[in-house]
Amino acid sequence: MTAKVNLFVNENLYAFNSGTEHAQARRIRAFQQLGIPAYYVTRNYNRFLARDAANLNLDMQTVINMYDYFQGTQTTRMRKQSLHDLADFNWRTDHLDSSNPNFSLVQKAGRQVARITVLPATVGLVNEVIYNDRAGNPTRRENWDWRGFLSSVDRFTPDGQVQVTQYLNLAGDPVLEVNFMVKDGISQPTIWELKQYHGKNYRFATEDDLFGFFLNELIRQNDGQVNLWSERRSVDRAVSQAQGMTGRYAILHEMHTVTNTDLPAGTLYAGYQDLFEALTPAFDTIFVPSQRQRADLQSRYPKQNFKVVPDTVVTLPQHVPARDQRIPGHLLVLGRLSAEKAPELALQLLALIRNYLPDVTMEFMGYPSSPDYLAQFKAQVQTLGLGEQVFISKYGDAKQVQTALRRAQVLINPSSHEAFGMQLVEGLAAGLPLITMENRYTPNAVVEDGINGYRLQTLPFNGAVPKIVQILEDAQVWQKMSQASLKKAQAFDLANFGTVWQEVLADKV
Template sequence: MIYFINEYLMALNSGIEHAEIKRLKLFKHQGTAAKLVTRNFDQMLYANKQRFGVEDDQIVNMYDFFQGVVDRKPVGKNEPKIESLHLADEYNVDPGADVSHVYDGDQLVMDVHFAPGTVGQLFSVDSFDRYGKKIQTSLWDFRGFKSRDQFFSDSGELISQVTYNPAGERVIEEYFNHDQDGNNFLSLIQLMDYHDQDLFFNSYDELFTFFLDELNRADGEHATFIADRPGSAYDTMLSMATPARRFVSLPTTHTVDAKDQVYANLSGIYANPLVNHIDKINGIIVATKAQKNDLTLWMGGADKVKVPISVVPFSVVSDEQIRAKRVPLTDRKHHQVIVVGRLTKERHTEDVVKAFIGVKQQVPDATLAIYGYGDQEAALKEQIKTADLTDSVQLMGYVPALESVYNNAQVYVNATESDSEPLALAEALAHGVPSVAYNVHYGTAELIHDGRNGYLVADGDVNGLARGMVRGLQDSNWSQLSQHAYDSVRAQAETNVFARWKQALKL
């Protein structure tokens, strides 16, 4: 079995998770068993995997594993409901769409929260003491069983939490304490009656490492693990006690200086797998040849590289999309520019908005749609308002399925300061959208052939972004750019990407 290691699969995800989702579908299409492994407790995991088309046999979560519910299905649509709580007859319920308040006379005793996207399905219940302090929260798994209780101190800090299996038996107990600075921290985890033993762990990483070893033991200690998320995924895989084939993928640039990937200091998140414990891995996977070359130089040259560095595109274009009918300009929204990505500082979406002011001066009917989420959303709203662009620039939020968005767009823009390989850029090109991007490490220069399928711009050149967008919006130039965009992602076609994976993992 091949396992891709992460911490979570959430309702809102980053490029790492989207790359993994595409990879799972790729391996499924190619008849090779692979699973996403996640660590964090998540009562909505079943709903999230349904949302992204991840099949039941393509993901295994640590808590699900120990609860014995990896293959469990929901008990029914919108079940269970508040009636299953069997509230006391004297309680009064003030109903609401998202939360119902439960009173004993004038005293609030419970807040009953309902699962997102459902009609009255139990999600969590907060219980209050007579002073109005929350003392306990009970959580229901989306599949319909009570999965956890959390207990709180008078000051509102988490004291302990207990995770249950569907039979109501305790599976995992977690205890919290204060450090010398008074900060609350996890002090002990107890795995209850696991193969007739109670096992104790000091951290989530310790428990996760044990879980990975259990997966490997179940596979006869012949499993292959690829750690995709720096930090917990790397360190826990490196700490495994059982023999396994272990690889790390690099989802970002590898040094602390985005502009210098050869001589700058290594980013701390990569220190353990690439330096301190490189003897524990079988290989390194990067998305571009340029990053492989730079990482090789950073390590001191090819003769100093201790494990193979393989190039495997993180973006995957389905064979179906490669064969899809090409969408002409007449079937797209005229002069529509799009941005797709997280709204964070390093993505510099504010540069796109600045550039769009100049675009509007030359293409008055141009519109800009920004898809994504992040901590810069409020700042972008204010920037759009200040620039008097509210009629032509929209923040669209996070949208999981973007095929129609790409097929309606005329130009895609990426202003990130660094990446491993911009997934949305590859997706836009695969849908025939000419693209404009800063020429940065990594991926933009590999994907954009300047003047053929889009335009590369010097990093930070906002005026250059504007010029690129205007050129991409010119109707006389667009059809040729679009045809080249469609043709430029052959290397990301699923057959080619899987061949790279086979070579990297020696399948």
């Protein structure tokens, strides 16, 4: 056990998170339970940080965002700021038109003075106040934090682009100022000014330079007793430049190559090139979720140190719904709706299963990578005549995911491009038989062919369709596989997770 502070560094935590953020959030929570100091550190400005952290079941005390830190608003609590009592306007002279739930208009003698947008999923809480000049042009935007304070102000150029953004402390003083100029033909930040931070000014050329300064400040405040972990490839460089910590590590959550057919020497994802081709010397160890990925990377980069840590941890439920408490013939696909996750393969599979079981249904839960992709996917559902069979649910928070897992009979993973398969581990804990496309980095510890599910080859799925039908139709088969999944889930519980991590921390760190 170590007293060092673990700073897990990411870009952000989002309204819609990918496995990277989920895995990181779970780890932070587990560390908290295990008494290991750990923080979720983020770079990006996020006015919805408190909401998004809550959606990931993260205590705000374990989240350190760079902007929040410099704004001095880390401990600010939620306060409801209704647009009806904003001090920006004089309601004795201005009219408020609130006929739209998403925004209100402030009017003075019939002229629009400002447009106030409403925080998503709230009734009348202030999101932005966009001021208009006498001809209705936008001049200034005030951006409010989810917690109900004015967080930043944008000034617009004469043609309506952001010219300068000032980030404010609670007293309304600008503590960070970002000026925009045209560079390479587009308007973008060209100078970052940190003002009177501990009585001194600082200038930075980029957000990442500021981020590096910020990380160094966090390290300094912990007297250097810090393990610094890079969680996303977009922050590798900033993390690699930090100074004074005891250890520096990167964690991978994804496959590092573009295809899974030419491993281990395949083409790297663009995002991974910097890490493996330039930055590896800066990192003491690079951690991956599976032994096989470790072996592939180790053979490719023999000088670098690679190790395996659990990608995820699950809480084993006290009670798992029995087969007859679930929707008969209901299949679940968890994950982002996007091309690399291959949800259309799940549709192909569904079409084949329907030949045996006309009442089969399939639920997709996840956020679409783009509106275009969603439209294209829906069109494909219609083309395959699966309109009655397919349900697309919204991205769900932890509770909604659990509910979806409890109503399904089988969890399907159509992607053959997983670094581990976090959602499959969720399926284990939910006692579900698992059907996955063959994945190089998903170990048998998660899906063992014929024991707790099946590993499918490419179309036409190596004759597995009748076997899947059997799981759905035969209570005994389902029961056997469900038990097998629950048994495998134990390997991913907090105790095992803690044992591995504590070894890693004690050994290496």
